[in-house]
Amino acid sequence: MTTAADLDDGALEFEHVPESDQSFENALAKAADGKRLSVDDAVELLTTGTESSGIDPARKERVLELADRRRAEEVGDTVTFVANLNNNVTTACNTGCLFCNFKNPDDAFEVDADVEHSGFTKTPAESREAVRDGLERGIYEVTSVSGLHPAFALDQDHREILENYDDPARTVNYKPPERYETDPGTYVEQMEAMSVGGVHLHSMTPEEAYHARRGTERSYESIYGRLREAGLDSAPGTAAEILVDEVREVICPGKMDTGEWVDAMEGAAAAGLPVTSTMMYGHVENEMHRAKHLKVIRDLQDRTGAITEFVPLSFIHQNTPLYEAGVVDGGASRDEDELLVAVARLFLDNVEHIQSSWVKSGDEHGLKLLNCGADDFMGTILSEEITKRAGGEYGEFRSVADYVEMVGAIGRPLAERSTDYEETRRVEMDGGPYGPKLGPKADGTPLLD
Numbered sequence: 001m002t003t004a005a006d007l008d009d010g011a012l013e014f015e016h017v018p019e020s021d022q023s024f025e026n027a028l029a030k031a032a033d034g035k036r037l038s039v040d041d042a043v044e045l046l047t048t049g050t051e052s053s054g055i056d057p058a059r060k061e062r063v064l065e066l067a068d069r070r071r072a073e074e075v076g077d078t079v080t081f082v083a084n085l086n087n088n089v090t091t092a093c094n095t096g097c098l099f100c101n102f103k104n105p106d107d108a109f110e111v112d113a114d115v116e117h118s119g120f121t122k123t124p125a126e127s128r129e130a131v132r133d134g135l136e137r138g139i140y141e142v143t144s145v146s147g148l149h150p151a152f153a154l155d156q157d158h159r160e161i162l163e164n165y166d167d168p169a170r171t172v173n174y175k176p177p178e179r180y181e182t183d184p185g186t187y188v189e190q191m192e193a194m195s196v197g198g199v200h201l202h203s204m205t206p207e208e209a210y211h212a213r214r215g216t217e218r219s220y221e222s223i224y225g226r227l228r229e230a231g232l233d234s235a236p237g238t239a240a241e242i243l244v245d246e247v248r249e250v251i252c253p254g255k256m257d258t259g260e261w262v263d264a265m266e267g268a269a270a271a272g273l274p275v276t277s278t279m280m281y282g283h284v285e286n287e288m289h290r291a292k293h294l295k296v297i298r299d300l301q302d303r304t305g306a307i308t309e310f311v312p313l314s315f316i317h318q319n320t321p322l323y324e325a326g327v328v329d330g331g332a333s334r335d336e337d338e339l340l341v342a343v344a345r346l347f348l349d350n351v352e353h354i355q356s357s358w359v360k361s362g363d364e365h366g367l368k369l370l371n372c373g374a375d376d377f378m379g380t381i382l383s384e385e386i387t388k389r390a391g392g393e394y395g396e397f398r399s400v401a402d403y404v405e406m407v408g409a410i411g412r413p414l415a416e417r418s419t420d421y422e423e424t425r426r427v428e429m430d431g432g433p434y435g436p437k438l439g440p441k442a443d444g445t446p447l448l449d
Ligand SMILES: C[S@@+](CC[C@H](N)C(=O)[O-])C[C@H]1O[C@@H](n2cnc3c(N)ncnc32)[C@H](O)[C@@H]1O
Pocket: 093, 099, 100, 101, 102, 145, 146, 147, 148, 205, 206, 207, 208, 238, 239, 240, 241, 278, 279, 280, 313, 314, 315, 316, 317, 320, 386, 387, 390
């Protein structure tokens, strides 16, 4: 397995490089004509032409304008957001992704450990309390993504299977809950606990589903089907990072490969769950990898139709092993963020919504991305751990009043949406008070302030 220490800057040689036989002008003309773009077209647009290095400002503006127009034609001017809560169950994880500072090694959580750490594990009862508190503040979605705690099993039957392995810690990354200070319960127990008061439960990334099926031959459809019975309503398409294996081998060698990520997503879709899709970019990958990733997402959507949105996640570098080991010297530039959103809008002709993240980009740049092809501005989230621990500086929540101020400043209409975008409700910018109006307890009271 690669560790940060094994990698040193400049040593990365990829088979896939940003070269193509296409020209920037031809690629842009195809996009303007509404033709389906190829990977080479996407590379030309992402690089503003592969024949010269660096981003050409005038060419960049032409790509952004086209994408902004396409956004207006496809979904109109309204900016959407969701009133949600992030509830991360545990930070215990030994997968060792080199871009991640959310995780803590699991042995720090063991009963006899005397290691200081800032991580946490919540019992199902504690997760339920967190969701109940969120509901009181007006949220109607809970997003829950977590570390791959070795004590997690899908359910009791799965726990028995894992316990029957010889040396389960080594063979199937399983340790019994008694070893730990806090027992996270099973995935099914966590789903049942969080699915409370009519909230929409958005949880179980493909990597978590992989953990929930480890040591078995079960299909992803049956894993997600079981979770759905326990209350799961949709799944986040994170763990995607860059869906090209030569990049995964560098930044997350312990994770599932591209083919398995796609299998898990197809399983979620087959189990009847809507899914989101993501790309975490701005580390070691190049524009060819970004373009190939977009193709994987578009092909998946052609087959399933289950993807509700595409969420670009700009790499936050400050506290990560990749940065600390000198493998990268920062994240994506603003120009790259803008081009990624724009090219996603133009390339993903079968995914309706593109998200801008104020967590990753901040308010000002996040609003700019809404003029580059994005139409959704994420969620209220109330608490945030992944970006914060990586060194992100843009805070943990935004109230509905904050959304009114931000989106009002760029002169666009604002609407709340459900997780699957099936329901939207216009937020009238009439001086407030502003509170969520969708969902079981969202009666417009500005509880989020
Ligand atoms: C922290 S993991 C939690 C869920 C689960 N352990 C998994 O990997 O699917 C969720 C996602 O956060 C994103 N993430 C983690 N560290 C990040 C960073 N430094 N910058 C941007 N995104 C990051 C990655 O895309 C990752 O897949």
